[in-house]
Amino acid sequence: MGSSYAAGPGVGRRDGQSRGCDRSLSNYAHLLAARRGLNLVDVGCSGATTADILQRSQDGFRPQIDAVDADTRLVTVTVGGNDVNYVGNLLGYTCRHTGGANCKIVSDAEVDQHFQALPGSLRRVVAEVHRRAPKARLVMIGYLPVLPGSGMPGCAAVPLSLSDLRRMQAIYSRLTHVIGGVAQETGTPVVRSSMIGSDHDACSAQPFVAGYQPPATPGWPGPVPYHPNQAGMNRLASALDKTLGAGLDLSLDS
Template sequence: MLKRTLAAVTLALLIAPPAQAADTVRYVAMGSSFAAGPGIPPQQPGTPAACGRSTKNYASLVAARRGLALTDVTCSGATTANILTAGQAGQPPQIEAVTPDTRIVTITIGGNDVGYVGSLFTYGCQNTGGANCGQVDQGAVRTALTTVHEKIGAVIAAVHRRAPRARVLVVDYLTIVPRTRPACDGVPLTPAQLDFEREVADKLAAATRRAARTERATLIPAAAASAAHDGCAAVPWMERYSAAPGRVPYHPNEAGMAAVADLVTARLR
């Protein structure tokens, strides 16, 4: 009798489907280049080159560590409009990737809405003898910063509507310019420009924090965590303005993406 019982149990175990198979957690990553990872090899195959999605961006690292089913729609140059209403690089708005069965969403957005990295590129060009550098309209940047929290908040609200059971994590921007030290060759800014860019970084982080709090999302404070790893630091998490061929200036490197993945993974636990 005992032998027959053991045999039945063994057979049941053999034919039973794995418990995990039907329970894979669906994860959608949205955002701009600081989420996509342009210039970090290797890039994801089969995705638009203009988006610059890396297989080592923070979403890919988190998904691999946690066994999540990742849909990565991040794209370089994205604004909040590219998430909500406007297609980009031949793709639909990023929000369309979020469905009712989505359980985790990460978002890094808002920098392009206020011209953050664009202003840094312009100053770098001007200060290193570049041509056709353009100008930075500081007034326009400051004006955009007054409403960007509403735009980020609208993205979070849209996710909640489409996936009411999803956990939403909003990742702010890794630190680019030194917080307390002078600028350096890797971040070629005048003292006045450095003060302005610190102001932009601080207000963008505050706007992200405000949007996360208002719209019931989890803030991942990458800006604070990377404060000692700016583009002038001994161990930067950021490419410098004079980046190596194939790399994208003023964007996260592998160490930066891994650090953000650590922050996100810790919160998911």
């Protein structure tokens, strides 16, 4: 379940049944399912917020949580970034810096309000997964970093003013801490994507995420800036597999 960082727009082969959700057939969930021989139900959807998981229909699909039932044995979720307009503002500030028109930016005050609500929303996602699937293992996966670490300079792949770079570095750090904090509070394992991608941001020599003007992937409508690439999805799948461990029993009899 989750947002575009789970769905994988622009990565590998496109799932033709996913409509506006733009799911990839080689996102981390598909890679893990193939590695472990799991029966995957992928409901990740680009643009999703916690509300789209819990109660809201998106792109004609039911709320994502409806895919979870008593037979579910593993749930993975990457969500929260859209609740606080993380990628949206990253694109908006880039648009402004590069001379674009009608750049959409949510104010710092509104972003802060969204952050105040985010921990409670994430806790509700965790609680609802456990209510519907009491035998399931839940793992939260954080967001891979687009930007270099706090205080580090940007690069041509991420065209931002210095002030906007610092602002977005702080937003990413806050988002990472909120997800990690809720995971710790609820006893939920978490894949710490901020650490996995710390030397693989969009400015690095081997990025796990695309910069602002990546090449388009064949089979997709166009390029997808500021999102995980295939290398990033591969690394997340490996980290998720390691988090689950060798002895995990996902059979329906467990």
